[in-house]
Amino acid sequence: MSTTPTKLNIMNAALRKVGSFHLESNDTTSTTYDITNQAYLDAILEVFAENVFNFNTKLVELTALNMSAYTSQPYEYVYNTPSDFNILVKICHPTEHYNITEYKFYNGQLHCNYPKVDIYYTFIPDLSSTATTLPAFLNRLVVLHIAQNISIELSGSENRHEILHAQYIKALRRSRIIEARQGPSESVIDDGTSRFIEVHQRYGKV
Secondary structure, three states: OOOOOOHHHHHHHHHHHOOOOOOOOOOOOOHHHHHHHHHHHHHHHHHHHOOOOHHHEEEEEEEOOOOOOOOOOOOOEEEEOOOOOOEEEEEEOOOOOOEOOOEEEEOOEEEEOOOEEEEEEEOOOOHHHHHHHOOHHHHHHHHHHHHHHHHHHHHOOHHHHHHHHHHHHHHHHHHHHHHHHOOOHHHOOOOOOOHHHHHHHHOOOO
16 A cells, blocks of 8 residues: 555555556546546545544634524524535534534524534545545555445455455444544543433433
8 A cells, every 4th residue: 555645546555455457647537447436436425424533624613694693593693514514523612612512503504602613523525635644544444445345346256345345344443443542532522422421411301
């Protein structure tokens, strides 16, 4: 696997895992390219649309659309979400940095009781321009996702597909463990993220 993760290197690393010839930089019309490119796009979508990593997490300060608070609505302020918004990680007060847990999403807009908020969320990266900053463990994860999906079409081996799929599942678990180790435990489990705490606080309430 290349130590410089570009789109072409990621695709060629996946091709090597299925025993196929590599792609040249000017090859964008062959059947191999079409198959591998589609698997590449599918891998980016599945890996980063369904998982939260530091690599695909952003912090943005939002200002409410309304200058004055709504008095006839359940929440006083409304926000448009960023254009690349995917999964909400958490919402924080912009200056005091505590978690905000009272909010709702309606029709793609955020509603809460603060005129400004910090929102942490995931996005789906465009690796054609940012692949060089992709961590090695995520590079391997994307490569394995592509390889498992192209293995039957390019090698005709269901056994190789099963092996690569098992490697991908193992790499996904390992990626989640590595990611969890990169931050303090309190950023993962707190009053705003723990379902156990939430259930305990709501126990006995209707």
